[in-house]
Amino acid sequence: xxxxxxxxxxxxxxxxxxxxxxxxxSAPARQLEIVAAVLALAAEHSPDAITTQAIAQQIGLTQGAxxxxxxxxxxxxxxxxxxxxxxxxxxxxxxxTEVRDPIAGLQAxxxxxxxxxxxxxxxxxxxxxxxQKPAAGAIKQRVCGLLERYxxxxxxxxxxxxxxxxxxxxxxxxxxxxxxxxxxxxxxMQTLLAGDPHTLQPxxxxxxxxxxxxxxVRQP
Amino acid sequence: xxxxxxxxxxxxxxxxxxxxxxxxxSAPARQLEIVAAVLALAAEHSPDAITTQAIAQQIGLTQGAxxxxxxxxxxxxxxxxxxxxxxxxxxxxxxxTEVRDPIAGLQAxxxxxxxxxxxxxxxxxxxxxxxQKPAAGAIKQRVCGLLERYxxxxxxxxxxxxxxxxxxxxxxxxxxxxxxxxxxxxxxMQTLLAGDPHTLQPxxxxxxxxxxxxxxVRQP
DNA sequence: GAAGATAGTAATTGATTACTATCTTAGTAT
DNA sequence: ATACTAAGATAGTAATCAATTACTATCTTC
Numbered sequence: 001x002x003x004x005x006x007x008x009x010x011x012x013x014x015x016x017x018x019x020x021x022x023x024x025x026s027a028p029a030r031q032l033e034i035v036a037a038v039l040a041l042a043a044e045h046s047p048d049a050i051t052t053q054a055i056a057q058q059i060g061l062t063q064g065a066x067x068x069x070x071x072x073x074x075x076x077x078x079x080x081x082x083x084x085x086x087x088x089x090x091x092x093x094x095x096x097t098e099v100r101d102p103i104a105g106l107q108a109x110x111x112x113x114x115x116x117x118x119x120x121x122x123x124x125x126x127x128x129x130x131x132q133k134p135a136a137g138a139i140k141q142r143v144c145g146l147l148e149r150y151x152x153x154x155x156x157x158x159x160x161x162x163x164x165x166x167x168x169x170x171x172x173x174x175x176x177x178x179x180x181x182x183x184x185x186x187x188x189m190q191t192l193l194a195g196d197p198h199t200l201q202p203x204x205x206x207x208x209x210x211x212x213x214x215x216x217v218r219q220p
Numbered sequence: 221x222x223x224x225x226x227x228x229x230x231x232x233x234x235x236x237x238x239x240x241x242x243x244x245x246s247a248p249a250r251q252l253e254i255v256a257a258v259l260a261l262a263a264e265h266s267p268d269a270i271t272t273q274a275i276a277q278q279i280g281l282t283q284g285a286x287x288x289x290x291x292x293x294x295x296x297x298x299x300x301x302x303x304x305x306x307x308x309x310x311x312x313x314x315x316x317t318e319v320r321d322p323i324a325g326l327q328a329x330x331x332x333x334x335x336x337x338x339x340x341x342x343x344x345x346x347x348x349x350x351x352q353k354p355a356a357g358a359i360k361q362r363v364c365g366l367l368e369r370y371x372x373x374x375x376x377x378x379x380x381x382x383x384x385x386x387x388x389x390x391x392x393x394x395x396x397x398x399x400x401x402x403x404x405x406x407x408x409m410q411t412l413l414a415g416d417p418h419t420l421q422p423x424x425x426x427x428x429x430x431x432x433x434x435x436x437v438r439q440p
Numbered sequence: 441g442a443a444g445a446t447a448g449t450a451a452t453t454g455a456t457t458a459c460t461a462t463c464t465t466a467g468t469a470t
Numbered sequence: 471a472t473a474c475t476a477a478g479a480t481a482g483t484a485a486t487c488a489a490t491t492a493c494t495a496t497c498t499t500c
Contacts, residue, residue, distance in 0.1 A: 008425070028238060039368065044354050045354055046353045047352075048268050069254075103367055125352050128348050128351075128352050129349075129352060130268075130411065131348075131409065131413065132266055132326050132345050132348050132349060132410045133264065133266045134264050134265060134415070136415075144413055147413060148408075148413075172426050172430070174423075174425040174426070175423070175427050175430055176430060178405075178406050178410055178423065179402075179403060179406060179427055179430050180433070181406045181409065181410070182399075182402040182403045182404070182406020182407065182409070182427075183399060183402045183403075183406070184404050185402050185405035185409055186398050186399060186400075186401045186402020186403070186405050186406075187402065189351065189367075189401065189402070189405055190398055190401070192253065192351045192352065193351065193364055193367060193368075195354070195356075203395070203398065206392050206394070206395040207395050207398060207399055207402075209360065210392070210395055210396060210399050210434040210435060211399070211434060213433060213434050213436065214430040214431060214433050214434025214435075215430060215434075220306065
């Protein structure tokens with residue numbers, strides 16, 4: 001058997017007695033639905049197991065119908081990246097409003113990130129899967145850009161904290177930003193190990209104090 | 221085009237004029253060679269792009285010949301896991317000899333880990349790829365066990381350090397172990413982003429002091 | 441040096457992939 | 471009501487995958 005993994009979802013929904021509400025959606029609406037379907041599938045399946053067939057039957061469509069709304073499968077992934085960039089950006093922006101303190105900003109950003117991952121467990125899987133590809137394809141470049149901007153935000157907060165004397169003045173910004181990202185990574189990895197996304201939040205709050213002490217926060 | 225990535229290697233080597241030295245190896249020798257081929261391929265390709273065909277032409281064999289030495293493709297991956305477990309284990313064990321200090325042990329373990337990844341860039345790719353699979357297959361269980369044991373080693377060192385008064389007596393062992401793993405993860409991820417494995421070592425040495433301060437090391 | 445064991449080849453299997461024709465039908469403007 | 475447009479169904483395509491077959495070449499061993 002050549003298949004690594006197989007997805008069979010909601011197959012019973014398109015039976016004879018109830019052939020779905022026969023909703024015929026507009027192209028933009030279907031595009032959103034397709035992106036949502038990919039996210040839903042990625043929450044429980046490996047990205048390379050998400051075939052156009054699986055996407056189609058997730059939303060009760062035939063496989064060929066998917067290509068009415070996207071010219072190619074890569075276009076679907078790019079649309080998913082669009083969604084990811086926009087919603088992560090807005091989630092972080094929302095968390096950073098009403099925050100004067102740079103250190104408080106770091107905490108808010110951390111919590112926002114963890115909350116985002118908890119709400120969308122598919123996201124780290126997608127990012128991992130793209131990062132591990134050696135070829136610098138269009139999708140991977142998007143992921144790289146996303147992480148790059150994220151990292152710059154963290155670095156900016158660290159520099160601001162240093163300027164206000166909140167942290168060790170001799171702090172290595174770059175290393176501290178890497179450790180910040182690594183902290184989130186480690187949490188995600190542990191969640192992947194356990195398979196339970198509920199352990200994420202409590203573990204996260206126990207991890208942050210260690211990091212803050214690591215970067216030499218003055219007043220905890 | 222259905223293919224995500226394709227591997228064509230050494231195709232010219234099996235030409236008509238020079239049909240390879242016709243080396244006929246014993247089964248155990250070929251098995252080792254196949255494992256080595258997988259590692260070599262994984263260093264530059266995504267694991268799901270490593271087909272039996274790619275493995276075969278990496279070592280100058282026909283695709284069918286691979287199945288003379290492994291009953292199934294999964295068996296190949298399990299053999300790779302065997303290699304990984306053994307060599308990582310011995311690498312860490314070697315690093316921990318002649319180390320009395322628990323904190324020095326943590327540093328040695330960290331350096332050994334980073335060195336191992338530098339020597340075998342394929343390894344983090346394999347681990348990521350397996351971890352992201354939701355299904356608890358045989359290979360993933362091996363990976364989980366590997367990380368579990370690694371984590372326990374770190375935790376043991378942390379507890380020992382606490383007993384000897386080298387770190388904050390109120391240290392959260394579990395969180396500190398997670399952060400340790402996350403630190404390595406963050407480094408690997410940054411390497412995947414850059415695509416350059418040479419930046420790993422210098423960045424690592426800048427990261428460790430932050431971690432040590434984070435867990436409250438007494439005498440730096 | 442014949443006999444058995446084993447490594448390797450060449451060709452093919454069925455399943456699955458992304459993708460694409462051709463036809464049907466639902467929604468809408470006229 | 472009728473014609474037009476776009477969404478979806480149906481039914482394909484070529485390519486690639488892991489795995490298996492029947493057969494050949496090579497080595498070992500008595």
